[in-house]
Amino acid sequence: MNIDLSTLSRNELVVLQEDVSKALADAEARDRQAALDAARAAASEFGFSLDEISGNSRRRGGRPNGSLSPPRYANPADQEQTWTGKGRKPNWFTEALSRGINPSEMEL
Template structure:
């Protein structure tokens, strides 16, 4: 299908652009729905709910300690812990300055 845009009026061109924009939007919406359905099927086949896999609480956690869980502990006082997030506690800095490594402090 070929359209002779050179012979069209400005109003006709604008109407055509509106129709094209709507068609593109509709196409993108359909493709997004198809992709979402495929993702949901795959998640179900693997024993998951897609929301479980895409919720903010499941992102960024790579099998280790979650936010707020102790990853490091003071060697002489295990009640002093650090999750590895945020600013280092003074006891961690002191242990590193005394020659220990972060690996030595793993809980």
Template structure:
């Protein structure tokens, strides 16, 4: 591909497409390589887990979303899962005599 013949908009479009394509191809290459290594180990009577341990080949788990437990009584977009540090709006509500039960979803 001759980049000098492309327009500026075509170059910018390529610039947005390239990172996604690289990521996709890296993932495909990793999967292919893992299958090859597993086959290589199996030919010699081993599982990959036996050679490198379970933790080395575990796939990443996607973070699960936590359900909202508390919602601001007037501003529905202010929520809290009950995990981590208490939001400022929750602390203010409790300081004025409110309870968490009143905020429960």
């Protein structure tokens, strides 16, 4: 499709520009929907929903994303800093251990 833009009037060019902008927005929306449909289909092949994979929903087994475990340890210097005992040790916990504090002394 070749359009000789030099033959169009200013008003025709403005209308064409608006039409192209609208067509680009429509094409982007179609591509976005196609990508979303493909991602859902790919996730479905493995038995997941797209929300489960992206972290926008509840995990299998009904647990929501994030920790539901109550805090098990508290920073002796700042009781607002807590840790469940799962995952990577926070810096304050590691520093307390290096100062000789027993983990049982930090338990809640």
